[in-house]
Amino acid sequence: MKRWWYYFLLIVMSTTCKQGKTVQQGGIAISFDDRFVKQWYQLRPLLKRYNVKCTFYITQPDSLSDEEVKMLHQLQKEGHEIGCHGAMHVRSMYYIWDFSLDEYMKNEIFSALRTMKKQGFNPKTFAHPGGSQTWYSDRELLKYFTLLRDVSMKTRTIWDYDFTHEIEDIDEIYYQHDNTQKVNALLIDTSAKLAIADIKKGLNRASKEGSVLMLFGHKPLTKNTKKMDGYGFDVQFLEQILLESAKLNLKTYTMQELTNPL
Numbered sequence: 001m002k003r004w005w006y007y008f009l010l011i012v013m014s015t016t017c018k019q020g021k022t023v024q025q026g027g028i029a030i031s032f033d034d035r036f037v038k039q040w041y042q043l044r045p046l047l048k049r050y051n052v053k054c055t056f057y058i059t060q061p062d063s064l065s066d067e068e069v070k071m072l073h074q075l076q077k078e079g080h081e082i083g084c085h086g087a088m089h090v091r092s093m094y095y096i097w098d099f100s101l102d103e104y105m106k107n108e109i110f111s112a113l114r115t116m117k118k119q120g121f122n123p124k125t126f127a128h129p130g131g132s133q134t135w136y137s138d139r140e141l142l143k144y145f146t147l148l149r150d151v152s153m154k155t156r157t158i159w160d161y162d163f164t165h166e167i168e169d170i171d172e173i174y175y176q177h178d179n180t181q182k183v184n185a186l187l188i189d190t191s192a193k194l195a196i197a198d199i200k201k202g203l204n205r206a207s208k209e210g211s212v213l214m215l216f217g218h219k220p221l222t223k224n225t226k227k228m229d230g231y232g233f234d235v236q237f238l239e240q241i242l243l244e245s246a247k248l249n250l251k252t253y254t255m256q257e258l259t260n261p262l
């Protein structure tokens with residue numbers, strides 16, 4: 001009988017200890033928007049080097065060349081996600097205001113999904129163009145997507161006033177494994193004027209609390225292209241982010257994997 005109690009206590013103690021270790025491995029989820037397919041394709045060696053899986057959100061898929069469709073299939077084959085970013089790249093709130101929710105779903109969403117399915121893709125997550133959304137359009141979108149991604153910025157300008165937040169204080173850019181289907185990613189384009197010190201703070205928070213830091217950008221910029229186009233992120237900056245993330249042993253997620261971990 002005594003022996004029975006001894007084993008019982010051992011089981012209780014081991015369960016309690018396991019429950020104590022509730023902090024998960026921290027992570028990072030990076031996505032890229034629009035249709036800079038050829039430039040994204042050039043990122044493959046860098047992504048491979050750091051074993052990073054990303055999400056590519058495609059807009060106006062009907063304008064992709066056969067070569068670009070092939071490149072996206074290759075990216076998908078290598079573990080990256082191909083998501084939907086709308087057929088027209090309209091700001092949903094204004095479009096619905098001018099037309100209707102039905103027109104928005106028909107022209108922006110179903111049209112994009114139809115084209116992408118014909119191209120052999122099956123997008124499961126959606127990124128809002130221009131970070132514009134309403135609760136009633138989101139409710140409709142969640143019938144077709146498992147996750148909706150919006151936009152977050154370190155500094156937002158409202159009526160000529162700049163509101164700046166520290167990266168570790170912007171709660172909305174950390175996925176807490178709580179199955180929420182509406183998330184925000186921090187813009188890393190050069191226009192956001194982020195320093196690697198900012199990102200390090202975010203990575204540290206994700207590591208400490210076991211959350212996933214969500215980041216996104218547009219066009220990859222190198223020394224040759226940087227001066228010509230500000231609508232993108234510095235590839236060297238991305239590499240710094242990946243390096244710091246690797247130092248903390250953060251796991252990388254595609255956006256779909258956030259709500260559907262493998």
Ligand SMILES: [Zn+2]
Binds near residue numbers: 089129
């Ligand atoms: Zn976009």
